[in-house]
Amino acid sequence: MTIRRHYADGRWGQIHLRIDRSGSVTAPPLLMLHPTPKSGWIWEPLIPALAVGRAVIAPDTPGYGASDPPPTPASITELADEMLDLMTNLARKGVIPLGPFDVVGYHTGSVIAVAMANTAPDRVRRIVPVSLPLYDIAERTARMTRIKAGPSLSDDGSHLSAMWDHMQTLFDPRIDTGWKQESLAENLRSGARAYWGYAAVYGYDLATALPRLTQPVLLIAPEDDLWEPTQRAAPLIPNVTLTPMPGAGHGLFVLERDTIAAMIDAFLAT
Template sequence: MIRKGYAEGGVGQVHLRENAAVPGTSLVCLHATAYSSRTFEPLLRALDGRVRAIAPDTPGYGESDAPPAPLDIAGYAGALLPALPTRFDLFGYHTGASIAVELAIAHPHRVGRLILMGVPHFAALDFAAWRKKLAAPHRLAETLDQFAERWRFLVTERPAGLSLRGGFENFVDELKAWPDGWRAHEALFAHDLAGRLPLVRQRATVLNVPGHLAEPSRLAAALIPDAEVVELPQLTGAVLDAHAPAIAALIRCREPAPC
């Protein structure tokens, strides 16, 4: 069972999803832009009864309140912190990985371990091209044509393992954030991830799945003082949807207790 609720954050209310409470440190799951905590529902179910997992909507996305002014990555981390448990581990995916890094650096007494996937180390790619693609500002218009590219990318050309309904729900997540959904991507490209990764003192695990961020994730892991890379070439397509049980098993096997 997944429960939904709200908690007070640093810039308004934060919407959260969580599975059943079990003893131990909570795992906080931070999503990619411009989606929501809904993308973690399969993982929350796969961990149910074994690991307490909490997935907040980043401010301005899903059902969380939008910040009154644009935030940087540290700002997103600070806005989420009041809504999180006293002590927690982190699972960060894409933008969520950068937010997780900032939380870990700023609050080492609260953050235990890090699990990162799809680390957005765009400095290892064509930075300018990816910034233009992901962080281009949107303008609200009166026609449906403005959404054509997003519909094609999220629904028509959705990855293997993602249902039509799942692609549509991703599209709805983007519509909820429109036209400001690009702002977290802009914060991402302004974030000095390469300079921040060496400051992480927690144990980190990078789950490396196929895709354009596979090599950047390896390079990012090399910058973290205490990190391991788990290569997962078999986890293709819509990873969080199609392979949630496998990811849950990897998370459990890196718990202090035996899996």
């Protein structure tokens, strides 16, 4: 594996990131943003496949993985600004080339990618959201209320088995148990902050943001828990290519690595 781990300074402390810069770098850098409550770990199967001729950067967003948290929950706009600053600082240090870059996101990472693209259309060249959580205001409010209640912790560990049971409903049935265990471990790393990313998503007006996008967009739609919201989101995006992946659930970057890498490579090369 050619992935190297680094730390960069951010406004809330250190940001942990994975970087692969294999071979001669000729294409724009690629930033990969993970879902809640995971980390850049989710991208490890795809990073080497996408790092041929480009620098690939997969940070842990603040408060997740090994990145320091903000003192209070950050908004999507604040997270987008932090990721833009990260790319600026990496370019200034010569870690990645200067100039525009591309962004791939997954769930929460997709929303951050949209916010980055609207904030800095001169810097974000193309985006690849994998699933988009498009909900109306009533659903966003209801979901915000539910997640802030949060799960209670149990001395007997039953909250862990409850989390496992819930995750089983989301996993692609083809994925192996070892990967499921790693996925559960990533969920636990953020502790009581686990809901912060969801709160950021439900507090962001994605329906207004999507029509403002000026970049080409490849919207990948696995048949996961955001299958229907993603279908609703597609018509709002001006320059979109929708690619459904029926039957694919969480774990798809392991199971469908070559297909997804080829899809993203072809889109970024055009």
